[in-house]
Amino acid sequence: MDSMYSAHRVNYQLRAHRRDSLIEFIKTLLLPTMVMYAKGERKIRFEQYLGVFRSLEQLVDEHRERYELFIGKAQQGVFSSKLRDLVPEVGIFFTPLPLTIAFSIYDEQEAITARNFIPPSFNDIRHVLNIAQLYALRKTVKLITFDGDQTLYQDGGDFLPDSALVVHLISLLEKGVFVALVTAAGYENNPRKYESRLSGLLAGFKAHNLSEVAASKFFVLGGECNFLYKCKADYQLEVVRFESFATDEMLLWGSDQIVKVLDIAEASLRNGVEEMNLSYQVLRKARGVGLVCKGRSADREQLDELALRAKHDVNEAHLNIRVCAFNGGQDVWVDIGDKLVGVQALQGFLQCKPEETLHVGDQFLSTGNDIATRRACCTVWVSNPEETDKVLSLLEELSNLEGE
Numbered sequence: 001m002d003s004m005y006s007a008h009r010v011n012y013q014l015r016a017h018r019r020d021s022l023i024e025f026i027k028t029l030l031l032p033t034m035v036m037y038a039k040g041e042r043k044i045r046f047e048q049y050l051g052v053f054r055s056l057e058q059l060v061d062e063h064r065e066r067y068e069l070f071i072g073k074a075q076q077g078v079f080s081s082k083l084r085d086l087v088p089e090v091g092i093f094f095t096p097l098p099l100t101i102a103f104s105i106y107d108e109q110e111a112i113t114a115r116n117f118i119p120p121s122f123n124d125i126r127h128v129l130n131i132a133q134l135y136a137l138r139k140t141v142k143l144i145t146f147d148g149d150q151t152l153y154q155d156g157g158d159f160l161p162d163s164a165l166v167v168h169l170i171s172l173l174e175k176g177v178f179v180a181l182v183t184a185a186g187y188e189n190n191p192r193k194y195e196s197r198l199s200g201l202l203a204g205f206k207a208h209n210l211s212e213v214a215a216s217k218f219f220v221l222g223g224e225c226n227f228l229y230k231c232k233a234d235y236q237l238e239v240v241r242f243e244s245f246a247t248d249e250m251l252l253w254g255s256d257q258i259v260k261v262l263d264i265a266e267a268s269l270r271n272g273v274e275e276m277n278l279s280y281q282v283l284r285k286a287r288g289v290g291l292v293c294k295g296r297s298a299d300r301e302q303l304d305e306l307a308l309r310a311k312h313d314v315n316e317a318h319l320n321i322r323v324c325a326f327n328g329g330q331d332v333w334v335d336i337g338d339k340l341v342g343v344q345a346l347q348g349f350l351q352c353k354p355e356e357t358l359h360v361g362d363q364f365l366s367t368g369n370d371i372a373t374r375r376a377c378c379t380v381w382v383s384n385p386e387e388t389d390k391v392l393s394l395l396e397e398l399s400n401l402e403g404e
Contacts, residue, residue, distance in 0.1 A: 102132035147361035159200030166204035186223030191237035225342030290333035
């Protein structure tokens with residue numbers, strides 16, 4: 001998948017399953033202010049935009065307070081807040097979101113209040129939300145998990161030898177932050193395959209002479225949540241036993257049920273390929289089944305259809321196993337488990353709380369495999385490795401600010 005396709009995949013929300021409801025809601029709030037004030041009235045526009053984000057900040061605070069009360073009292077029924085009434089799909093906020101600070105930082109960088117004809121876009125709001133989350137975590141983050149393709153490296157690629165991201169990750173590890181790659185790529189009991197895909201990063205560890213203590217804080221979690229590997233002093237990966245990191249939910253997944261789920265998913269994918277006359281072959285693994293392109297790549301809409309159809313077919317079977325069905329850009333995969341339980345497994349294994357955990361990824365739409373992490377931890381939404389570089393640079397800059 002080339003970078004142009006990835007940008008289109010992330011940036012242009014043209015269908016209901018390709019929209020983020022909170023971002024769309026914020027766009028509608030900001031639009032009247034953009035058209036209301038003419039050229040030369042940037043200061044007024046800034047204050048109006050700031051007022052919108054201040055109100056949103058208050059809505060988030062009220063949402064968090066009501067959620068804490070709801071959980072604390074173990075209430076039955078549906079949790080509600082004013083923000084959820086306005087945006088029914090909105091999820092959990094594990095930290096406050098300092099949106100006014102974030103907006104001020106972003107406007108200073110991008111001068112969106114100087115625009116007279118182009119209103120704040122999906123990406124503008126995504127960046128403001130990212131900055132707010134980074135600001136909230138700047139002093140307290142203990143675990144950062146990353147998607148791989150289009151987050152840390154180009155799709156199907158590796159870290160470049162001179163990648164700034166290698167330097168960022170080494171800096172995080174040396175500061176005592178746990179770093180984990182959480183990827184759909186599933187190679188059971190085969191650390192060498194992950195080492196091959198991460199050769200640039202591991203070479204960077206070696207070139208930097210990363211200490212054994214720092215190296216031991218780097219992990220790879222493959223197959224969404226199924227295979228965990230830890231970095232050793234020699235910068236190679238070693239297998240972590242499934243039973244030592246798996247959550248209680250994961251331990252209940254029986255082998256017979258797993259086979260049934262994968263059989264249903266495989267049948268759904270095969271039928272979809274046949275009906276849409278696609279040039280793809282099915283690849284079956286121990287805990288996942290997917291489609292691999294063997295000719296012309298399918299359109300984005302076709303891959304979305306296959307992912308959503310497979311998820312529907314599995315859910316209809318009511319087998320009580322969590323699955324992740326997603327469009328990977330050039331392929332479609334259905335995996336046992338998802339990144340929600342993957343991040344939760346890491347949190348339990350490393351003793352990190354949701355409000356101390358950040359997940360960075362590019363797949364936060366309904367057909368992506370990062371969206372599940374929103375129920376496990378704080379998140380930042382990027383569209384490519386260059387944005388990840390900027391995110392980590394900003395986190396370092398914010399962490400050096402005085403005060404809490």
